Amino acid sequence: MILNINKPAGITSHDVVDRVRKITGVRKVGHGGTLDPFATGVLVVGVGRESTKKLGEISRGTVKEYEATIELGKTSTTGDPEGKIINTANEATVSAIGLQRVEEVLVGFLGETSQTPPIYSALKIKGVPAYKLARKGLIPKLEKRDIKIDALEIVKHHPPFLQIRVAVSSGTYIRSLAGDIGKALGVGGYLKKLKRTRVGEYTVDQSQNLADLQKEFVKSSSKLNE
Incomplete structure (x- = not known):
């Protein structure tokens, strides 16, 4: 069943x-x-x-589909709300990011690309989950992985929050994608909320x-x- x-x-x-x-x-x-x-x-x-x-x-x-909310202008130790906020960008800079700029950045993530998994993940390093090593202060070295992003669209943009809908290949980490989008926008970002809407x-x-x-x-x- x-x-x-x-x-x-x-x-x-x-x-x-x-x-x-x-x-x-x-x-x-x-x-x-x-x-x-x-x-x-x-x-x-x-x-x-x-x-x-x-x-x-x-x-x-x-293909897996998600609805995700990214908080721009802040980065988290874990890339999600469970971690500690470690960097904060200027609020005015974050607020000044327009919809057109966001659209331009998102287009760059479409198609086949590579991604570094988050250090706080269940990915195993010599049989040990990466997050267990990270919690001990042993930052694991994770190789980039080939992924594919089939669709990436804006649901709502209300700085500092950016809500997106994304369809990705198996093995894609939305936490990493959120961080990469924030980095590409020049202000950083972390995954605030996540809802998986489809698995096949x-x-x-x-x-x-x-x-x-x-x-x-x-x-x-x-x-x-x-």
Whole structure:
């Protein structure tokens, strides 16, 4: 069974897996494509051995879509709201960035390009997640990766906030993209909010939250006991 879960903010992707285990009573549960605790949206969850085997295929090679809010003029140690703000640009400079300038910068990110993953990521260095090394003050050296950005559009620009909609290849880090956009605009930036709206055929409009999943299984159990 493959589930399309709408992950809420404030919990990890692994927390979702634990909740699904408790709800379904199935031990073998996994997820495809980690969402950070602050992020929301589509988390594809496999329930059962056969379904978990399909997660890699579902996650890799599929286009993923996101809605992201970037706060321009500030940078974060982690590239997201969970880190410490370490640099702040002049407010007047940030406010002066016009829509046309933003559009010009975003066009430069479209198509095939390369990207350096964030140091606070689950990417493993000799078997150790990069974020664990970073927390110990051991800054991991991460190689650039080839990615593809299929679509990148402005939803709203109200300095210092820039809201975008983006479609990317698997393996693309939106935190890195947010930081790169801020850098290209000359003021820095970090990922303030993130919502994943699509993973291949799985969309947020068709997703279900954990509470609804719980009700569904309770209802199914009640029918079996009638």
